[in-house]
Amino acid sequence: LQDIADSNPKYGGSRSIVNGANATAEWVYGMLKNHTDYDVAYQPFNISMFRDVEKPHLASAKRTYIPEENFLTIYNSGSGHLEQVHARVIPGGCAAEDFDQFQKGEIALLSREGPCTYRDIITQAIKQGAGAVVLYTTLQNAGPPGGRCVDCASVPVIAIDHGTAIDLLEQIASSKDGITLTIRTNTTQDTVTSLNVVATTRHGSDDHVIVGGAHLDSVPNGPGINDDASGSATTLELAIQFHKLGLDKKLKNKVRWAWWSGEELGLLGSHHYVEDLYANDPEALKKIKISLDWDMIGSPNYIRGIYNGHEAQNPDLRGPSGRIQDLLAEWFHSHDLATTWVEFDGRSDYGPFLNRGIPCGGVFTGAEVIKTEEQRDVFGGMANVAFDPCYHQHCDSLGNVWGPGLDVLEQNARALAYVMQKFAYEEDLDAWLKGDVPLVAAPIV
Known part of the structure; x- marks a missing residue:
């Protein structure tokens, strides 16, 4: 996947939708056709694509x-022209009270590494009347x-590098009245066709x-090796080994490997897949009993995160999603590996x-x-540093x-292999999800 990002100068070292995402899909499709007997298919769909x-x-x-x-x-930013408009640094940016000194129409300067997600920070700034948003x-x-x-x-909405952030913050600190900025963006949306890849066992x-x-795609800024070549490559290896070792021949339940x-x-991509079935x-949608997702599973300053299914927003899903959570935790704990629960917020596929x-x-790192x-203290690494300092870069x-x-x-990958085997060989998956029966012992290879 790194090679794909590097293979064509027009990709710009990326596997994003307008660059190497379809090449990634074609490579995955070819690997599956050459190394498995699965029912492999593309699912094309149209995307409205942002550009300058x-x-x-x-x-x-x-x-x-x-x-x-x-x-x-920033992707989806609006167009606009602000000429020498006052820029104000906003601490935090997650809550309305963070903007108490902010005047509508000003340019909001906000740290991307705030106490909430950068998307929430942008949304709050716009809600408070920002004329433009600058993330540093x-x-x-x-x-x-x-x-x-x-x-x-x-x-x-724009994002600036660390050096520019230091430069602007120093200008603000040395000026009694702060600084003004001129910002001009001219953006639009085009339609392109992208590809999901799905591979279903025959048994x-x-x-x-x-x-x-x-997911297959990266952001335009880079090759997306942790986000999410780590997950795509793991999915491909699990799918190939599942077939190579003969685990797909005596299944009780079908397995559908997916690259969104x-x-x-x-x-x-995942939204199109689900909503296309729903419509x-x-x-066929009702026959999907479980969906597992692994997005960013090789973060260098990692945590071992498991989605907290016990706190699903839908009360009806807390029991079955919680059992999936507990099964993943069972594998890690049996290998003396610490885990933590991460928010079950639907942020990934x-x-x-x-x-x-x-x-x-x-899982998520x-x-x-x-x-x-x-x-x-629990997972090692470095405190006060992002789990993935190269996220989206x-x-x-x-x-x-x-x-x-x-x-x-x-x-x-080992934990995911464990749970996928377990689910594939379960005699009564509906009863297990309800908590009525223990999970059968799957052939561990």
């Missing part, structure tokens, strides 16, 4: 900054962090299907399944959130996962 019509502009009174090197437009990173030597905002088409009950997978596209644009083949009442679960000292390459990231990736 012209290069964005950012300048202070002292300096004009360089697009892509010093700053970039506190990660030393980091480039402009990419990403995607939601419902942000009304104002320009097992058609009425009981287990879906497991990860468009995750970085808002879970578009055109609702009986299990979300569309969860929204249609399907029990879900999965962390993204842009800062590791606490307590988490450092060009440096999310092979080097990002080399070392501790590969160690935790292997642990996650």
Whole structure:
């Protein structure tokens, strides 16, 4: 997957939707056709794609900054032109009270590494009347962090690199009245066709299907090796080994391996898959009993996170999703590996399944959130540093996962192999999800 990102100059070292995502899908499809006998299929769908019509502009009174090197437009940003508008640093940015000193129409400068997600920070700034939003990173030597905002088409939203952040903050600190910025963005949306890949075992009950997978695409900024080549590669290896070892020949339940596209644009591939079934083949959707997701499972400053199914928003899913959670924890704890629960918020490709009442679960090793000292004491690594310092950046390459990231990736892959085998061989999956029966012993290979 790193090679795909590097293979074509027009990809710009990325596997994003407009660059190497379809090439990634074609490679996965070919591997499955060559190494398994699964029913392998593409699922094409159209995506409305954001782009800059012209290069964005950012300048202070002292300096004009360089697009892509010093700053970039956040995906889904609106168009706009603000000329020498006052810029104000907002601490936190997650709550309305953080903007008490903020004047409507000003430019909001906010740290991407805040106490909530950067998308929530952008949303709050727009809600409070920001004329434009500038996200800066506190990660030393980091480039402009990419990403995607939601419902942000009304104002320009840009991200700046660490060096530009220091420069602007120093200008603010040395000026009695603060600083003004000029920001200009001109953006639009185009339609492109992207590809999901799904591979279904030929054996097992058609009425009981287990879906497991990860997303294919990266952000435009880089190759996305942790996010989410780590999950895509694991899915491919599990699928191939499942066939190679003969585990797919005596299944009680069908297994459907999935590689979703468009995750970085808002879970578009998995959403299309689920909603297409809901609209055109609702009986097939009802036959999907479990959906497992593994997104970012090789973070270098990792936690061993398991989605907290016991706290699913839908009370009817807390029992079955909680049992999936407990089974994953069982494997880690049997190998003396500490785990923690992570928010079951639908942020990755299990979300569309969860929204249609399907029990879900999965693992996650962390993204842009800062590791606490307590988490450092449990999992090692470095406190006060992001779980993945290269999240959504060009440096999310092979080097990002080399070392501790590969160690935790292997642990996650083994845990996922364990639960996929268990579910595939369960005699009465419906009863197990209800908690009526213990899970059968699967052949462990």
